Amino acid sequence: METKSVQEGYPGELSHCFGCGRVNEHGHQLKSYWDGKEAVAHHTPLPEHIAIPGFVYGGLIASLIDCHGIATAAAATAEDPSKPERFVTASLKVDYQRPTPIGVALELRARPKEIHARKVVVEVQLLARGEACARGEVIAVRLPESMMPAGAGRGS
Amino acid sequence: METKSVQEGYPGELSHCFGCGRVNEHGHQLKSYWDGKEAVAHHTPLPEHIAIPGFVYGGLIASLIDCHGIATAAAATAEDPSKPERFVTASLKVDYQRPTPIGVALELRARPKEIHARKVVVEVQLLARGEACARGEVIAVRLPESMMPAGAGRGS
Numbered sequence: 001m002e003t004k005s006v007q008e009g010y011p012g013e014l015s016h017c018f019g020c021g022r023v024n025e026h027g028h029q030l031k032s033y034w035d036g037k038e039a040v041a042h043h044t045p046l047p048e049h050i051a052i053p054g055f056v057y058g059g060l061i062a063s064l065i066d067c068h069g070i071a072t073a074a075a076a077t078a079e080d081p082s083k084p085e086r087f088v089t090a091s092l093k094v095d096y097q098r099p100t101p102i103g104v105a106l107e108l109r110a111r112p113k114e115i116h117a118r119k120v121v122v123e124v125q126l127l128a129r130g131e132a133c134a135r136g137e138v139i140a141v142r143l144p145e146s147m148m149p150a151g152a153g154r155g156s
Numbered sequence: 157m158e159t160k161s162v163q164e165g166y167p168g169e170l171s172h173c174f175g176c177g178r179v180n181e182h183g184h185q186l187k188s189y190w191d192g193k194e195a196v197a198h199h200t201p202l203p204e205h206i207a208i209p210g211f212v213y214g215g216l217i218a219s220l221i222d223c224h225g226i227a228t229a230a231a232a233t234a235e236d237p238s239k240p241e242r243f244v245t246a247s248l249k250v251d252y253q254r255p256t257p258i259g260v261a262l263e264l265r266a267r268p269k270e271i272h273a274r275k276v277v278v279e280v281q282l283l284a285r286g287e288a289c290a291r292g293e294v295i296a297v298r299l300p301e302s303m304m305p306a307g308a309g310r311g312s
Contacts, residue, residue, distance in 0.1 A: 013209070014208060016206050016207075016208070016209055017206070017207050017208070017213055018204055018205050018206060018207070018213040018215065018216065019207075019213060019214075019215045024204060024206075025204075026202075026204040027204065046182075048174055048180060048181075048182040048183065049174050050172050050173070050174060050180075051172075051173050051174070051175075051244065052170060052172070052173070052242075052244070052299070052303045052304075052305065053169070053172055053305045054303075054305070055303060057173060057174040057175060057219075058175075058219075058222050058244075058245045058248065059174065059175045059215065059216075059218060059219025059220075059222050059223065060174065060215075060219075062215060062218035062219065062222065062248060062250075063213075063214075063215025063216075063218065063219065064215075066214050066215050066218065067215065086208075088207065088208070088214075088252075088255075089214045089252050090251070090252055091249070091250065091251045091252065092214065092218060092248075092249070092250045092252075093247070093248070093249045093250075094218075094247065094248045094249075095246070095247050096244075096245050096246055096247065096248075099244075099302070099303050143208070146255070147208045147210075147211060147255050148208075149208065149209045149210070
């Protein structure tokens, strides 16, 4: 397992994401760790991140699956693990398998299912207390030039 | 078009959702208005809700599509429009068609595609400046007893 998260390898100009950007002080700052085959992340939702009292809000679950899937695509395709390339989401699918309890750390596990030149399909599982609560599929594509901030490079 | 939003008809005990609950002071408080065929909502993301600078974060787009889809299912099946029944998400799919600009009001439009006894399939479009930026499909199911807060009824 890498000791540095995938997101810590993103260049600063591409680290503003509300879900996982390390410079977004208002965001979730999700950190995904890649072991060469699988990426793992943990996140404990805030008390207000509920749908029905007692259960995590589906939008947060979708957000975590999205960012973790994107990080997995970046890690799985990185020539240099310390400089993963930035991907964005083309498509996101989430199946909510059972209500996700609030108040515990959630675990995310993801693996690349297909790796193409410009696109990676990632499967993500979200677990609470070891039980699968949601599964997702993220279609990640390399960041298009049109979304690149002025002066930013693809790698750090 | 109803002058009261679908979410204002949810019972208080089921109005805590971070995405659309009127009593969640930290949340987005999305409000969906139903005209008998289609539901419409508007939401202006906060400056920090970005993915890459300049563009809205996909997790927020997924969240808005989710809550708006659920409200559409509730409105489309309500016997009394002032007392929509609470649905939850079984599955959510979002296709990101083009980057969604930050700093403008987003418009959500949704219609039920299939209505079954316990399940409604809803199609949702998200637009910015009149341009379609994302499309979603929400599979909404009636709130199971296991998620019902103690003392809450299904209707208000």
